[in-house]
Amino acid sequence: MPTSLVRETDVDVLIIGAGPAGLMCANALAKAGxxxxIIDERPSKVAAGQADGIQPRTIEVFQSYGLADRLLREGNQMHVAAFYNPGLDGGIELTDRVPDVTAPTARYPFEVTLHQGAIENIFLDSMKAMGVEVSRPVVPTHLDLDTAKLGDPNEYAVRVVLKHLESPENGTSTEVVRAKFVVGTDGAHSWVRKSLNIAMEGSQTDYVWGVGLSSVSHPMRPLLKAMPVDMVPQTDFPDIRHKTAIHSENGSCMIIPREGDMVRLYIQLEGKDAVDATSGRIDKKRMGPHQLLQVASKSMRPYVFKTPDEFDWWTIYIIGQRVASRFSVDERVFIAGDACHTHSPKAGQGMNASMNDSHNLAWKLVYVLRGWAGLSLLKTYEFERRKYAQDLIDFDVKFSGLFSGKPRTEINLDGVSHQEFIQAFQTFGGFTSGIGIHYGESAIVRYDNQSCAKNVVVGQRMPPQVLIRAADGRPVDLQDMLPSNTLFKLFVFxxxxxxxxxxxxxxxxEVIMHKFATRVELCCILSPSKRPDFGFMDLPLVLRPHWSRVLSDEKDLRETQGGDAYATYGIDPHAGAIVCVRPDGYVGMVAPLEEADAVASYFESFMA
Amino acid sequence: MPTSLVRETDVDVLIIGAGPAGLMCANALAKAGxxxxIIDERPSKVAAGQADGIQPRTIEVFQSYGLADRLLREGNQMHVAAFYNPGLDGGIELTDRVPDVTAPTARYPFEVTLHQGAIENIFLDSMKAMGVEVSRPVVPTHLDLDTAKLGDPNEYAVRVVLKHLESPENGTSTEVVRAKFVVGTDGAHSWVRKSLNIAMEGSQTDYVWGVGLSSVSHPMRPLLKAMPVDMVPQTDFPDIRHKTAIHSENGSCMIIPREGDMVRLYIQLEGKDAVDATSGRIDKKRMGPHQLLQVASKSMRPYVFKTPDEFDWWTIYIIGQRVASRFSVDERVFIAGDACHTHSPKAGQGMNASMNDSHNLAWKLVYVLRGWAGLSLLKTYEFERRKYAQDLIDFDVKFSGLFSGKPRTEINLDGVSHQEFIQAFQTFGGFTSGIGIHYGESAIVRYDNQSCAKNVVVGQRMPPQVLIRAADGRPVDLQDMLPSNTLFKLFVFxxxxxxxxxxxxxxxxEVIMHKFATRVELCCILSPSKRPDFGFMDLPLVLRPHWSRVLSDEKDLRETQGGDAYATYGIDPHAGAIVCVRPDGYVGMVAPLEEADAVASYFESFMA
Known part of the structure; x- marks a missing residue:
């Protein structure tokens, strides 16, 4: 019987693609129950290479899922950025060393480098403990939406046909999945995106885009942006363990130290070195790692840089800077990560942007699936993340332009001066760290009342701050009160x-908590002037739902940490304020204490 | 055939008893390959209750094995100690709140409380990952030493007969194990100790000892020291999450907050309340948790303390303060933990002393087994740990005396004043934190040259200090360079x-490293005045064996941490010094830079 040959399954959310974006999504959803x-076309997971930089904000996000310990244990940390420029004798010389992360509120003031396989393992192990594993190798072959079912989030409105490429069960390799929601995290060549006919906007071909970017000093000449080689270097170059940008008369390169003794070099080549003149496409045969490293070696003179015999990974590619025209169809099928935006790797954004897409989307799916919010909440995903992807490209064009430009010298007065470069580096610090991500106004981001908590920027992530837990004197970071547990957090200062x-x-x-109790966690922060005369037990019971939920803005007894929270957050210690933080750690609204009902109306505006 | 019925096995080290001491030992040895x-008589591991306080030094030791993350994640932290005394209206009132840990160099300035089962799980999981699991229920029935084999550490000189209490293999429940070394970590009633005829010294009966301790205010009246009850309290007492000592007119009690919402109360009872008058022994039937909590409830007035319906665990016991006369026989069989010393639980020493016994012993066993040192090295185990156990009892007698004493009031002028109590609390801070453990002079502890590194006290653990790694600008704690990896660490300032x-x-x-390369790790610490003109690449190659092994005494680029290492360690930044740290983190010797040969002769004195 033909019907018995096709397996049919139902699932709330089907995720297509198990890279960082897909795994972040799967882990977040599994954690929420x-x-x-999640399926993937590859028979096994990525082992090494590919994307590798984790920004300060992304580390905070990992921490909110309880995954930062392992990331920090396994990864390399970049604390210092060094800059080399042409010296007097034709070689390079050190111009400056500055903190790699300049965002003043970063809780983790460094970047972590770790190969993509290790990062994926962190998610895979976390998911496995919750009983979720990646089905592979499995490819989707057909996707359609049942328009009659779109209005009801409980309906399985999406139908996806899957093909199992290995060990088919029940004598067939075809499976029909009916899902309430589908998330396509299937990379730059996304099948999901294509099957939905979503266009990529931006430069239409890599080649043309390459020209555009190189315009600072090489107008109309194609420039390959990213030629990473991973290796254990043998060198006397003193900044080999710093993130180092080298501008030399012999070309530019960037050093990204990695876990263990590994180093990744991004080497700038002229386009003609690796591009087939006839087709205009990359020809990997034209340029191998040895040639790449000879280029690097030249640009690092007078330092010795020996070409190792083995390479962990290398590639040559051109990245187009593009953003998908839509991030979702009917709030039923979403695309995230490289499927909806691609970037130059120079500023180390790609994997971070991808994982933060899913982080943004996951709790919203949970709210709709639980009946806590209507489908319209899901519109904020595209609104928030598409805008961010576009900002990222604007930033990247500027940053990459500076990086690709030849240094200013006596001969080349049109070049980029170190001052320009360093200024850009620091100006863009909020952006490159991910700390500055700022979501626009919507049902879940309300800018009014900003003045009552000046430095708690609505639409940005809640900044970290050490406070002292009133009941046990333990220093805790406010961000530790922001686990990714799908709940809104109400901080009453x-x-x-x-x-x-x-x-x-x-x-x-009490009225708010009564109505939204299952979706909101409350935490009180006592003002510095109120303690110690005012003990936490003097608070009305509703404001101290548990002993661990009252924090105090003071130094610990040993006077080593804490204090200044009201000042840091820009909250008047006499007036106080209410801060409402979304489940993803972004500030949704603030209000004066007298306008607690503004919180109720905020929740009511999008919660069912 | 009778011979085939008895299983015979060989093993390098057999550990008898899988409590904290045994597990610390097994884990350390497994880690060293x-x-x-390890065997245990119990069919399953301890679930809750029993010992629970982890001191700052023990947290450092866990960190050296890579086990601190989980301990800190699962455990409760005690940062504050509070003291209550009789107030004017007959109830108690707050006298003082002070930092719980007063040892100034503690890296983790708090105590961790976590039930013993959870602590054991940390070891069990770590061991399991290395392929070592506890055999249980198994009891030893016979132990003897082959005197002819004692001289050669490679000989299996100890024979232990084991009885498997469940699922015997090969049709027999008896097994003969031939071991090179045996460690008895089988508790206060140690079978190993008894079978070796090792006497316990100190008070001979609990009863008599109890009298001795209560002498401050109740001469000759037996006093029960430890009546712990674990529960989730319902109370308005504001210091319920602090370590709190309550002296009241209605009795004394001590509050030890635990993981989750649990609290342990130690309640002081008069001996007659639970002791059978005829036998002089404890009669647990005479006193249940409800009666215990009624006593606690009275002593906490005017605060309300409701008796919960359920208790996690409770017991009544009297602890004798005793130390075994010997800690080993022929450097082949050792006893550790409660098997060789028992203490009052008030100061939270028991489990810490036990685990630190094993931590002291494990690397020495490794050195002998690897042929790196002779059997005589093992004599330092008893030398160092027996002295410590005795010091601990001297301390405990003083501390417990103060705790048991009635408070000084207008009526009772002989009582203990709060000033006396708090002074003792802070004076003994080094002791209660474990930070002050000081080993006497021996082949592996050489006091000479102390003056060249005044604050690196030879015989004590190496204090923590943040330094900046020269190659990558990452702040690292010097203690992170002291993993328990069986190697000596040579720090060249x-x-x-x-x-x-x-x-x-x-x-x-180079001479030293050539001779002892496999047993010694080198690390250089640049002086503050040398940097930044002097880069780490300017060091002779032998002093920078790896880029990660050069640290710099400076602040990080963001000026948030680091600096002052030479000052902290009392090392003249012009003169420098060499510090040699043992594999267990204790300072073995220091020397001026010009006397590097003193290091060689130190190693030669005990290494093969």
């Missing part, structure tokens, strides 16, 4: 509020 | 040494 399935006002506030908060 | 076996002297030093160090 969602019925999730009580200020110097008099007892009567505190009781009024407590009644207001 | 030793052929180790190069000071302002001129190039010529540096080259001489390099030759001296």
């Amino acid at each position: 969602v019925d999730v399935r 009580t200020g110097d509020t008099a007892a009567a006002t505190l009781n009024e506030l407590a009644s207001d908060v | 030793v052929d180790v076996r 190069t000071g302002d040494t001129a190039a010529a002297t540096l080259n001489e030093l390099a030759s001296d160090v």
Whole structure:
């Protein structure tokens, strides 16, 4: 019977593609208890190479999922950025060493480098502990939406036909999956994107785009942007373990130290070195790692850089800077990661942007699946992440342009000066660290009342700050109160509020908590002037739902950390404020203590 | 055939008893690649209760084995110690809150509380990953030494007969194990100790000892020291999450907050409440948790303390303060942990002392088994740890005396004043934190030259200090360079040494490293005045065996940490010094840079 030959399954969320974006999504959904399935076309996972830089903000996100310990244990840390420029004798010389991360509020003030396989393993192990594994090798062959079912989030509105490439079960390799939602995280050549007919916007061919980027000093000449080689170097170059940008008369290169003794070099080549003149396409046969390293070796003179015999990984590619025209279809099928945006790797954005797409999307899917919010909440995914992807490209064009430009010398007065470069490096610090990601105003981001908590920027992630837990004197970071557990976090900075006002506030908060209890966690932050006369047990009961949920803005008894939270956050210690943080750690709204009902109306505007 | 019925096995080290001491030992040996076996008489591991406090030094030791992350993730932290005394209205009132850990150099300035089962799981999981599991339920029934084999550490000189209490293999439950070494970590009633006829010294009966301890205010009246009850409390007592000592007119109690919402109360009872008058022994039937908590409830007035319906664990016991007369027989069989010393639990020493016994012993066994040192090295185990156990009891008698004493009031002028109590608490800080453990002079602890590194106290553990790694600018703690990997660590503080002297030093160090390369790791610490003119690449090659092994005494580029290492360690930044740290993290010797040969003679004195 033909019907018995095709396996049919239902799932709440089907994720297509198990790279960093897909795995972040699967892990987040599994952690939230969602019925999730993830497939990948590759028979086994990536071992090494590919993307590798984790930004400060992404480390914070890992921390919110309880995954930062391992990332920090296994990864290399880049604390210093060094800059070399042509010296007087034809070789390069050190111009400057600066902190690699300049964003002042970064909790982890460094970048982590770790090969993609190791990062994927962190997710895979976390998912495995929750009973979710990647089905592979499996490819989707057909996807359609049932328009009649689109209105009800409980309906399995998406139908995807899968083909199992190995060990078919029940005598067939074909499976039909009915899903409530599908997330396509299947890379730059995304099958999901293509099957939805979503166009990529931006430069239409890599070649043309390459020309555009190289315009600073090489107008109209194609420039290959990324030629990474991973290796264990033998060199007397003193900055080989720093992130180092080298501008030399013999070309440019960038050093990215990696885990262990490994180093990745990004080597700048003239386009003609590796491009087939006839087709205009990359010809990997024209340029191998030895040739690449000879170029690097030349640019590092007078330092000795020996070509190793073995390479961990290398490639040559051209990256187009493009963004998909849409990130979702009918709030039922989404694309995330490289499937919807591609970037130059210079600023180390790619994997970070991809994982943060999923981080943004996952809790919204959970809210809709649980019936806590309507489908319209999902519109904010494209709104927030597409804007970010575009900002990223604007940034990248500027940054890459500076990097590709020849250094300014006596002969080349049109070149990029070190001052220009370093200024750009630091100006863009908020961007390259991921700390500065800023979401626009929407139902879940409300800019009004910003003045009552000046430095808690609505639409940005909640900054870290050490506070002292009132009950046990333990220093805790406020970000530790922001686990990715799908709940909104309501921080009540009580200020110097008099007892009567505190009781009024407590009644207001009680109403909110009563209505949204399952979706909101409450935490109180006592003001520095209120303690120690005012103990946490003096708070109305509703404001201290558990002993661990009252923090105090003071130094610990040993005077080594804590204090200054109200000042850091720009909250008047007399007036106090309410800060509402979204499940993904981004500030959704702030309000004065007297306007607690603004919180209720905020929640009501998008929660069911 | 009778011979085939008895299983015979050989093993390098047999550990009898899988409590904290035994597991620390097994894990350390497994990590060193030793052929180790561990047995326990219990059919399954301890689930909750029993010992639970981890001191700052023990956390450092866990860190050296890579096990601190999990300990810190799962455990509760005690940062604050609070003291309550009788107030004017008959109830108690807060007298003081002070840092719980007063040892100034503690890297982790708090205690961790976590139930013993969870601590054991940390070891069990670590061991499992190395292929070592506990055989249980198995009991030893006979132990003898072959005197003819004692001289050669490669001989299986100890014979132990084991009885498997469940699922016997090969039709028999008896097994004969031939071991090179045996470690008895089988608790206060140690079978190993008894079978070796090792006497316990100190008070001979619990009862008599109890009298002795209570002498401060209740001469000759038996006093039960430890009546722990674990529970989730319902109370308005504001210091319920602090380590709190309560002296009241209605009795004394101590609060030890635990993981989750659990709290352990140690309640002081008069001996008659639970002791059978005829036998003088504890009668657990006379006193249950509800009665215990009624006592606690009374002593906490005017605060409300409701008796919960359920208790996680509780017990009543009297602890004798005793030390075994010997810790080993012929350097072939050792006892560690409660098998060789028992203590009052008030100061939270027991489990810490036990694990640190094994930590002290394990690397020495490894050195002998590898042929790196002679059997005599093993004599230092008893020398160092027995002295410590005795010091611990001297401390405990004083500390417990103070705790058991009634508070000084207008009526009871002989009582203990809060000033006396707090002074004792802080004076003994080095002891209660484990930081102050100080080993006496021996082949592996050489006091001479102390003056060249005044604050690196020979015989104590190497203090932590943040330094900046020269090659990559990463802040690292010097203690992170002290993993428990069985190697000695040679820290060369190069000071302002001129190039010529540096080259001489390099030759001296080369000789040492050539001879002891497999057993010694080298690390250089550049002086603050030498950097930045002097780069780490300017060091002679032998002083920078790997880029990660040169640290610099400076602040990081963001000026948030680092600096002051030479000052902290009391090393003249012009003169420099050599510090040699044992595999267990204790300082073995220090020397001026010009006397590098003292290091060679130190190693030669005990290494083969």
